[in-house]
Amino acid sequence: MTAESIHAAYRGDIAKKTGFIVLLLFAAAGLSMIGLGSGPMKFSVGRIAAAVMNTLFGTGFECPPEALTVITLIRMPRVVLALLAGFGLAIAGMQMQVVLRNPLASPLTLGVSAGAALGAGLAILTGFTVVGGRYMLIANAFIFSLIPCAVVYALSKIGASGHGMLILAGVAMNFIFSSVSTLLSYFSNSEELKSLSLWMMGNLGRATWSDIAPLTAVLTVITPLLFLQNQKLNVLNAGDESAQGLGVDVERTRIAVILLTAMVSAAIICFTGIIGFVGLVSPHIVRLLIGNDARYLMPASGLFGAVFLLASDVVALKIIEPAVLPVGIITAFAGGPVLLFLIIRRQGSRGW
Amino acid sequence: MVTVRVEGLEFGYNAHPVISGMSLDINRGDVVAVVGRNGAGKSTLLKCINHLLTPIKGTVFINEENVAAMSLRQRARRFGYLSQRSEQLFPVTVFDVVLAGRYPHSPVRFTRRDEEITAEVLTMLELDEFAHRQFNRLSGGEQQQVLIARALVQGAEVLLFDEPTNNLDLRHQLQIMRLIRSVACDKTITSILAIHDMNLASSFADTIIMLHKGAIFAAGTPSEVFTATTIGEVFGVEVKIYDHHGLPHIVVVDG
Numbered sequence: 001m002t003a004e005s006i007h008a009a010y011r012g013d014i015a016k017k018t019g020f021i022v023l024l025l026f027a028a029a030g031l032s033m034i035g036l037g038s039g040p041m042k043f044s045v046g047r048i049a050a051a052v053m054n055t056l057f058g059t060g061f062e063c064p065p066e067a068l069t070v071i072t073l074i075r076m077p078r079v080v081l082a083l084l085a086g087f088g089l090a091i092a093g094m095q096m097q098v099v100l101r102n103p104l105a106s107p108l109t110l111g112v113s114a115g116a117a118l119g120a121g122l123a124i125l126t127g128f129t130v131v132g133g134r135y136m137l138i139a140n141a142f143i144f145s146l147i148p149c150a151v152v153y154a155l156s157k158i159g160a161s162g163h164g165m166l167i168l169a170g171v172a173m174n175f176i177f178s179s180v181s182t183l184l185s186y187f188s189n190s191e192e193l194k195s196l197s198l199w200m201m202g203n204l205g206r207a208t209w210s211d212i213a214p215l216t217a218v219l220t221v222i223t224p225l226l227f228l229q230n231q232k233l234n235v236l237n238a239g240d241e242s243a244q245g246l247g248v249d250v251e252r253t254r255i256a257v258i259l260l261t262a263m264v265s266a267a268i269i270c271f272t273g274i275i276g277f278v279g280l281v282s283p284h285i286v287r288l289l290i291g292n293d294a295r296y297l298m299p300a301s302g303l304f305g306a307v308f309l310l311a312s313d314v315v316a317l318k319i320i321e322p323a324v325l326p327v328g329i330i331t332a333f334a335g336g337p338v339l340l341f342l343i344i345r346r347q348g349s350r351g352w
Numbered sequence: 353m354v355t356v357r358v359e360g361l362e363f364g365y366n367a368h369p370v371i372s373g374m375s376l377d378i379n380r381g382d383v384v385a386v387v388g389r390n391g392a393g394k395s396t397l398l399k400c401i402n403h404l405l406t407p408i409k410g411t412v413f414i415n416e417e418n419v420a421a422m423s424l425r426q427r428a429r430r431f432g433y434l435s436q437r438s439e440q441l442f443p444v445t446v447f448d449v450v451l452a453g454r455y456p457h458s459p460v461r462f463t464r465r466d467e468e469i470t471a472e473v474l475t476m477l478e479l480d481e482f483a484h485r486q487f488n489r490l491s492g493g494e495q496q497q498v499l500i501a502r503a504l505v506q507g508a509e510v511l512l513f514d515e516p517t518n519n520l521d522l523r524h525q526l527q528i529m530r531l532i533r534s535v536a537c538d539k540t541i542t543s544i545l546a547i548h549d550m551n552l553a554s555s556f557a558d559t560i561i562m563l564h565k566g567a568i569f570a571a572g573t574p575s576e577v578f579t580a581t582t583i584g585e586v587f588g589v590e591v592k593i594y595d596h597h598g599l600p601h602i603v604v605v606d607g
Binding site: 001002003004006007009011013070071097098101103228231232235237238239241242244245246247248249287291292293295 | 402404423424425426427428429431432433434435436437438439440441442443444445448449452453455456458459460461462467468470471472474480481483484506512566
C-alpha cells in the first residue's frame with residue numbers, strides 16, 4: 001500500500017464517522033417529533049409542525065391556542081430537557097472513562113449523582129437549603145453534588161489519583177450519601193417520601209422553560225471546553241507515561257476533565273433527578289460502532305445519549321398510558337442488560 | 353558531536369537516592385545501551401533525560417539547550433519516549449496510535465499534513481498492512497515497530513527505549529534492534545536503550561553504559577565495558593567473554 005492509499009482509507013473512515021453523527025442528528029430530530037406527539041392529548045403531525053415553526057420563527061403558522069400551549073409549554077421543554085440531559089450525561093461519561101482509565105466511570109460512579117440526591121433530599125424533607133426561593137431544590141442538589149468533585153480533586157492533589165483509587169472513592173461517597181438519604185426518608189411522612197423517591201428515580205415531567213435556560217447556559221459554556229480536551233484524550237489513551245512523553249500535561253488534563261464533567265452532570269441531575277446508565281452505556285455502544293477517536297466519539301456519544309434518553313422518555317409515556325413512568329426506570333431497564341452484554345463480550349476481546 | 357549532555361544528575365524518592373552524581377555525553381546518531389541490575393537506575397536515567405521525572409539536581413542538555421527550561425511539548429518534539437507498557441486502554445487503530453505522535457506539533461487539532469506524515473512513516477517502516485488494524489491485537493514486536501513509527505512522526509532527535517525487546521521472541525528481538533540501528537543510520541537519530549540482554553547490546557550498540565547502584569560503573573565500547581571483571585562485579589555472576597567477529601559475546605559459566 002502506498003502512503004496515499006493509507007491516507008485515503010483513513011479519510012474514508014473519518015467520512016463514515018461523520019456520517020454516523022449526521023445520522024444521529026436526524027434520529028434526534030425525528031424522535032423529537034414523536035416525543036412532541038406523545039401524551040394524553042393527540043395532535044396531528046401538521047399541528048405539531050406548526051407549533052414547532054411557531055416557536056422557532058414566531059407567529060404566522062396556523063395552530064389552535066390549546067394545542068400550541070400543550071405542545072410548546074408542556075411537551076417541548078420535556079423533549080428539550082431529555083435531549084440536553086442525555087447529551088450532557090453521555091459526554092461526561094465518555095470523558096470520565098478516558099481520564100480515569102476506567103470503563104465503568106460515569107456521573108453515577110464518582111458519587112456526583114448521590115451527592116445531588118442528598119442535597120435534594122435535605123431540601124424536600126428538612127427544609128435545609130443553601131439558597132432559598134424557587135430554585136432552592138435545584139441549587140441544593142447542585143451544591144451538594146460538588147462535594148464529591150471536591151473530594152476527587154483533593155484526592156488527586158494528595159497524589160491518590162490512580163484511576164482505581166478515584167473509583168473506590170466514588171463508591172465510598174455513594175455509600176455515605178445514600179445512607180444519609182435513606183436515614184432522611186426513614187423519618188419522612190408519606191408525601192415527602194413520594195416526592196423524594198420520584199426524584200431519586202429520575203423524572204423529566206417537571207421540565208419548564210425556566211429550567212432549560214440555565215442548563216443550556218451551562219452546556220453551552222462547558223461543551224466546547226470539553227471538546228478541546230479530545231485531542232489530549234486521544235494521546236492519554238496510550239497511558240499516562242507515554243502521554244506525558246508526547247507532551248500532554250496528564251495531571252492537569254485529568255483534573256480539568258473531572259471538574260468540567262462533574263459540573264455538567266450536577267447541572268443536569270439537579271433538574272432531572274438521578275438518571276443512570278445513559279452516561280455509562282452510551283459511550284460504549286458508540287465505541288462499538290465508530291471506535292475510540294475522541295474527536296468523533298464525544299459528539300456521537302452525546303447525540304446517542306440524547307436519542308437514548310428521549311426514546312426512554314417516550315416509552316415511559318406510552319408503556320402504560322395514561323400513567324407515566326419515571327424515565328430513570330426505563331433507562332436502567334434498557335441500560336442494565338446492555339452493560340451485562342458489554343461485560344460478557346469483553347471476556348472475548350482485548351480492551352473495550 | 354555531542355547531542356545529549358548530562359551533568360551531575362541526581363534523582364531519588366523521599367531522600368532515597370536512585371541516581372547520584374551522574375554525568376555523560378552522548379554523540380549524535382549513536383545507539384547507546386544502558387545495562388545493569390534490576391533497580392540500578394536504568395529506567396530512571398531514561399526518564400530523567402527527557403524530564404518525565406524531574407531531577408533533584410543536575411542538568412540535561414540537548415544540543416546545548418537546557419531541557420529543564422523547555423515546555424512539555426517542546427521536550428516532546430526533541431525526545432521520543434517508548435515505555436515498557438504499550439497497551440491502549442480503549443482499542444484504536446495503528447494509524448490513530450501513530451497520528452498521536454503529531455500532538456506536540458498540533459496540540460489543538462491534527463491537520464491533513466499530520467495525517468500525510470503518518471501515512472508516509474507507516475509506509476517507510478513497511479507497516480502499511482497494519483495501518484487500519486487494531487493496535488492492541490498486534491504482537492509485541494509489531495507494537496514496538498508501531499511505537500517507533502510514532503516516535504519518528506514526532507520528529508524526535510533522541511529516542512529513549514525502556515526495554516524494547518522485553519517479552520519478544522528471538523526473531524522479533526533482532527527485528528527491533530535492526531530497526532533501531534537503521535533509524536540511527538538513516539536519520540542520524542540518537543537512541544538510548546535500557547536493556548537486559550547484554551549480547552544484543554553488544555551486537556547493536558555503539559556505546560555501553562553500565563550502571564551499578566545508581567552510578568556509572570563503566571562506559572565505553574562493548575569491548576571496553578563487557579569484561580569478565582566488570583560483569584562479575586556488577587552482577588555477581590561468573591562469565592566468560594568470547595570474541596564474535598570482534599565483538600564480545602558473553603556466556604555464563606555455570607558454577
